[in-house]
Amino acid sequence: MKWLVVILSVLALGACRDDRLARPDPVEMTPEAVGFYCQMTLLEHAGPKAQIHLDGMPAPIFFSQVRDAIAYLQMPEQNYAVTATYVQDMSGATWDAPGGWVEVSEPIYVIDSDMRGGMGAPEFVPFTDPSAAQAFVRDHGGRLKELSDISTAEALGPDGRQIEPPDENTSDIEARLSALSAQKQKGN
Template identity: 50%
Template sequence: MKALSFLLIVLALGACKKDVAQDTAPVPLTAGAVGHYCQMDLLEHAGPKAQAHLGGLPGAPLFFSQVRDVVAYMRMPEQSHEIVAVWVNDMGAPHATWQEPGQANWIAAQDAVYVVGARVLGGMGAPELVPFADPSAAARFATANGGQVMRLDQIPDSAVLAPVELTAETDDTTFQDRLRVLSRELGE
């Protein structure tokens, strides 16, 4: 009888709980924003950024150093939480530059148009998907930098999930050389 009473109380309390809508508004980039995969300060890297809001984790979006990375994240089936909103930098916004894409010029990922296959590299040195709110701005960017203008659902998996070919600038030897220099600097 006590177990039944306890169960009824728990059910009654659960029924009283009001569902509060999760705030999925974009969060401005700050010095504390770090990339989900690399855990590096986003403001130190060039190119457009992204953020994903996950169900049940209000106010704490996952930030991404590259738009390519958030699209890959969205397409991977093994996520622990539902993705409820994704925002990307509008590279056509006033004052948005490749070095400083903006801290608050977010557009919903599903509303953006993307330049895919342009001759530009994102913040982590991989080919980038360049988002725009204005399709004509995207077309001008594609004319100047190569690539094709596409909607999110048109971007092929190969543009976000395929391995990135290392260039001479990012090969293992160059990386090892940079580590040796850094080790010497830290040892002094």
């Protein structure tokens, strides 16, 4: 009888642990869904979106652009445990009607294309179908990258491109301000 109690206790604890570690399903966007950074209604913006589920949070945080979600994941300041991240698959979809939700590591991404995300900034466009991604590159430029190959500099840089590493005598904030100033001067 004691062994039965021990076995049932172990099984019960294992079941609790599995529930806690279970990946939440993606949540469909409603008219009330707003972007984490911009706080604007997401359904009003074209292009693929993303959602990140954080441990202990009752609802995901949404992003008006996939690049913003990838940047969030790579930010050194981000300290919440991420339980799931989903992006909208653009395979067989249109810019005004993105596809269904897929796990962030599943697609290949087109970066540096001429398409802009929901907030008008460079976008990382996810495709689960590699041939659809290649067709997108033919039509809109860019290059293909796996999620694991997208650098922090590409995700956090002002225009999505690699930023120059700071001079070893320059602080990180000085390097960022310098990069932003150079970008502004190019625009003038």
